Amino acid sequence: MTTAISTGGMLASMRQTAPLVHCITNFVAMNIAANVLLAAGASPAMVHADEEAGEFASIAGALTINIGTLSTDWLAGMQSAAVAAAKAGKPWVLDPVAHYATAFRRAATAELLALRPTIVRANASEIIALGGRQSRGQGVDSRDTVEQAEDSAIELARRHDMVVAVTGVVDFVTDGNRSARIAGGSALMPQVTALGCSLTCLVGAFAATNPQAPFEATTAALATFAVAGEQAALHAAGPGSFAWRFVDALAALDPSTLDLKARVTAA
Numbered sequence: 001m002t003t004a005i006s007t008g009g010m011l012a013s014m015r016q017t018a019p020l021v022h023c024i025t026n027f028v029a030m031n032i033a034a035n036v037l038l039a040a041g042a043s044p045a046m047v048h049a050d051e052e053a054g055e056f057a058s059i060a061g062a063l064t065i066n067i068g069t070l071s072t073d074w075l076a077g078m079q080s081a082a083v084a085a086a087k088a089g090k091p092w093v094l095d096p097v098a099h100y101a102t103a104f105r106r107a108a109t110a111e112l113l114a115l116r117p118t119i120v121r122a123n124a125s126e127i128i129a130l131g132g133r134q135s136r137g138q139g140v141d142s143r144d145t146v147e148q149a150e151d152s153a154i155e156l157a158r159r160h161d162m163v164v165a166v167t168g169v170v171d172f173v174t175d176g177n178r179s180a181r182i183a184g185g186s187a188l189m190p191q192v193t194a195l196g197c198s199l200t201c202l203v204g205a206f207a208a209t210n211p212q213a214p215f216e217a218t219t220a221a222l223a224t225f226a227v228a229g230e231q232a233a234l235h236a237a238g239p240g241s242f243a244w245r246f247v248d249a250l251a252a253l254d255p256s257t258l259d260l261k262a263r264v265t266a267a
């Protein structure tokens with residue numbers, strides 16, 4: 001069954017408002033994530049210092065936090081930003097990169113979760129471990145399937161009253177009551193580093209435009225990635241040309257094509 005969500009309409013309204021998205025992401029992702037947001041039609045700003053992160057979060061449309069290259073200083077900025085975003089009523093998105101890998105990351109993730117993210121976006125291994133189950137993940141890449149993570153995603157969404165998005169071959173989004181699957185993308189996507197991190201930032205852009213509908217906003221962001229990924233893969237020779245073709249495909253994607261090609265089904 002195809003859901004009634006107009007992903008194209010959400011892309012159009014996101015572009016119309018060009019939301020300012022406060023991204024605290026990792027050193028690997030910073031450049032590609034900013035380019036992905038610009039191509040899609042949002043306005044990214046990478047601001048992480050504790051001295052200004054709280055102030056900036058309160059003026060941005062949404063905040064995204066990614067712990068990929070974590071340090072103590074950055075964690076302080078993340079916490080200030082999350083507190084300020086919540087106080088200002090702005091949605092914020094958490095990407096708990098490899099949170100299972102070290103005690104530092106585990107503790108940081110628990111502290112950030114306690115600050116009540118609106119949305120968590122992660123790969124299957126990260127979601128399984130976040131739900132307290134044994135995942136096969138070691139570093140930043142997933143070693144589990146989305147299907148294996150679906151129950152954990154639903155449990156997490158209910159436990160923390162948030163939207164959870166698990167990405168992989170077919171993505172899964174849930175708010176604990178409603179769930180959807182988004183098919184598409186390309187096997188080249190996990191071959192390009194930090195596309196998941198970039199997607200987390202794009203989820204922030206859609207959530208900024210639709211703060212009352214984080215489930216729909218997340219679904220639309222994932223569908224946008226899935227369709228742009230398919231288009232980019234058509235003529236890509238490998239991960240290198242896929243990466244720039246993907247940015248071009250995002251910029252070229254029009255709302256009606258997105259509506260036509262998006263494969264979103266209720267789960």
Ligand SMILES: Nc1ncnc2c1ncn2[C@@H]1O[C@H](COP(=O)(O)OP(=O)(O)OP(=O)(O)O)[C@@H](O)[C@H]1O
Nearest residue numbers: 123167168169185186187189190194195196197225
């Ligand atoms: N095998 C695949 N086929 C199609 N799409 C895929 C595949 N693997 C990942 N994707 C897509 O790639 C994007 C990034 O998801 P992924 O799960 O790889 O994130 P991630 O592991 O957090 O990435 P990173 O940590 O490198 O940023 C999503 O849009 C997802 O749907």
Ligand SMILES: Cc1ncsc1CCO
Nearest residue numbers: 026028068069097140194
């Ligand atoms: C490779 C890598 N290392 C830390 S963060 C990151 C980007 C993908 O998550």
Ligand SMILES: [Mg+2]
Nearest residue numbers: 097123196197
């Ligand atoms: Mg990741």
